[in-house]
Amino acid sequence: MSTFFNLPNELMLNALCSRFPCRDQQIRSLATLISIRSAPCRNIVLHGLEATGKTSITKVVLDELSKKQTNGHVNNNAADDDDIRYAVIKSAECIGGRHLFEQTIGAVATAIDWPESVGRCENLAQLLVQLSKLVEGRSGSSHNGRQQRLAIVFDGIDRQRDAPPTLLPALARLTEIIPNLTTIFIVTSPRPNFLHLPGVPHIEFPTYTKPELIQIISLTTPSPPVPQGTKETKEVWTRYCSAIWDSLSKHSGRDILSFRAVCLRLWPRFIRPILDGQLNPSPFSRLLVANRSLFQNDSVLVPSLVSNAPHSSSLVPQTQQSNLQGIATQLPHISRLLLVASYLASYNPPRTDSTFFMKAALAKRRKKGGGTALSRKPGIGKSRKIARKLLGPQAFVLERMLAIFYAIGEDADSLPGQGKKSKRKELRNLSGSADVLMAVATLVSLRLLIRMGGPNQDVLDAATKYRIAIGWEVARGVARSVGVEVEDYLAD
Incomplete structure (x- = not known):
């Protein structure tokens, strides 16, 4: 007769311990908390500093438990009927909360060999519905008496970009609604009770001595x-x-x-x-x-x-971190222009856009030798005590930055291997192109641009505001690399 509790296969554990030295306790604890016939838990937290074996050991343990030939236990009774599937989601590869949900659904569907296409998943409610559908469909197609379990690993979830404060507690609550589900959170340093759930087992991966x-x-x-x-x-x-x-x-x-x-x-x-x-x-x-x-x-x-x-x-x-002049040689031509346009949009008031970026006003300024300052009334120039480039950057909408981008693009150097005509044609072809939005998203991911607003705001929303994250010296160097002088467009 089969028993209710069986420890994982000792041969498998010994092989894993020899493969990962000095991690015997962590391997045995994790295998026991995941195995179907041992002590399966709903939520597990793995925490430790970088390069301590958290992700590698988790993947290997899940991979061994998912194999039928090694999914045995001490008594080896009905062990071949157990079916463990797992999906690993890396938060470092997700640019936002919605991307994390889409990656989770796609990884789970691949893990359980779902034959149909999965739908969109934009929020936590849709994530719950989609996961319930996948788990119920998998359970319905299985044989009676066969024990199944699904493990979802969120690697580096504490560093998820643009994550709402309720993300981790909500993911931990999924196991209360979806049966036979184990959620594994791999974090660096968890806060006390950060899942808002009592009794969640934590496995520490200390640094190596x-x-x-x-x-x-x-x-x-x-x-x-x-x-x-x-x-x-x-x-x-x-x-x-x-x-x-x-x-x-x-x-x-x-x-x-x-x-x-x-x-x-x-x-x-x-x-x-x-x-x-x-x-x-x-x-x-x-x-x-x-x-x-x-x-x-x-x-x-x-x-x-x-x-x-x-x-x-x-x-x-710190002195090397502040020197970011290498951006001028690492970013593409269009991305550098977008970065300069973002700097001008952050430090120029919106009321000066018609003065600095309209063609008629620009030609007039050039004809007079760049002197809109000549038309100022006496005393106005003395009222400002701090230069605008020394003030903090202001938020701007995407449409305003793109308008500045097309205005300064005609005055910038030509693209490599192109003349002035082909450059203007290239800028016209970029109008409304997804390449520009992709370049903006890349600048945001590099932390050169900061997206403003709440955590639940859509990245593709037209009302989304941005703010530049580079200083004056870096902006001037990037602008000169594309043939633009920031001083000509910057308000005093």
């Missing part, structure tokens, strides 16, 4: 190897990683990814005396003395950390 890091990194095979053999290579590599941690990564390496990148980066230079035949692998102290300059110079450490860290801007000095 030095012995754990050395144990994991020692499984990596460095290149090139030491000529003396595999055993000597492993011994030198282990002691070398310990020295790297004590001298460099202990204070600046935040995770295992940056630590491994630094070790692999410096390894060829460290064993160069061995490859040249000057030294032997032992004693190891001679290698340290010969490479003491390598451990004293931390300039080789910064590129590895910046290229491998998930949020590399936090590792770059």
Whole structure:
């Protein structure tokens, strides 16, 4: 007779623990809370810093439990009848709440092999209806007595862009309405009771200690190897990683990814005396003395950390973060013009648009030598004490920014490989094109533009307002890269 409670297959757990060292407790806890015949939970929270194995372990555990040949338990009774399906949704790939709901429905439909097309999903109510439809349709097509479960993983949900404050509690409430559903939230640092539900199990993924890091990194095979053999290579590599941690990564390496990148980066230079035949692998102290300059110079450490860290801007000095002149060479021509137009729309009052951007007014200003200031009355220029470019940016609507974009586009440099006529034709063809809106959405995703309004406001709404997020120096550099002088269009 089959029992109500069975632990997951021990062979499967041992294989996973050997694959992910130093994470035995997390693997066994997660497998028990997901497995159908163990202790399945409605909601599970996995939390920990970056590069601690949360996402990788979750995917592997769900993948093993979804296989029939490994979905056994201690007693192996009726285990082949269990059916676990899962869907992983990455919040980093979703540009908004509606996109998150669409991705969730699409991932679930793919996971359960839904034969029909799914409908639109624009809010939480439609998400509940669509998920209920998919789960009920899957249960109705199954055999009687077969136990099924669906797991939805929201990876990085605490960093979801434009998320309403009720998003996480609402997602946690889905399991109360939809049967046989498990929701897994992968976050960095959860707030107390952030799901507004009591009794939600939390599994912590702590940062790796030095012995754990050395144990994991020692499984990596460095290149090139030491000529003396595999055993000597492993011994030198282990002691070398310990020295790297004590001298460099202990204070600046935040995770295992940056630590491994630094070790692999410096390894060829460290064993160069061995490859040249000057030294032997032992004693190891001679290698340290010969490479003491390598451990004293931390300039080789910064590129590895910046290229491998998930949020590399936090590792770059503040003076380098403020220098964003590289935007002029990384953004396309149209995106740079949109960025300049956004800056002008943020810092120019709407009443000055007819003065600066109408063709007749522009020709008149050029004819007089750029002097709308000549027509001012005495005393008006002295009333303003702070330059407008030093004031904070103001919000603007999308239509006004696009009008400025087409006005300054005719005065900008031609597109690469095009003349002035083809440039005007190109601007006319862009009128109403989705490429412009896509470029605006890209600038918003890069945090160069900030979308104003409430969290539930539609991105495609015409009344949506934006605000520029760059300063005067960056705007002037970007404008000059496309042949526009911001000073000619900026109000005093």
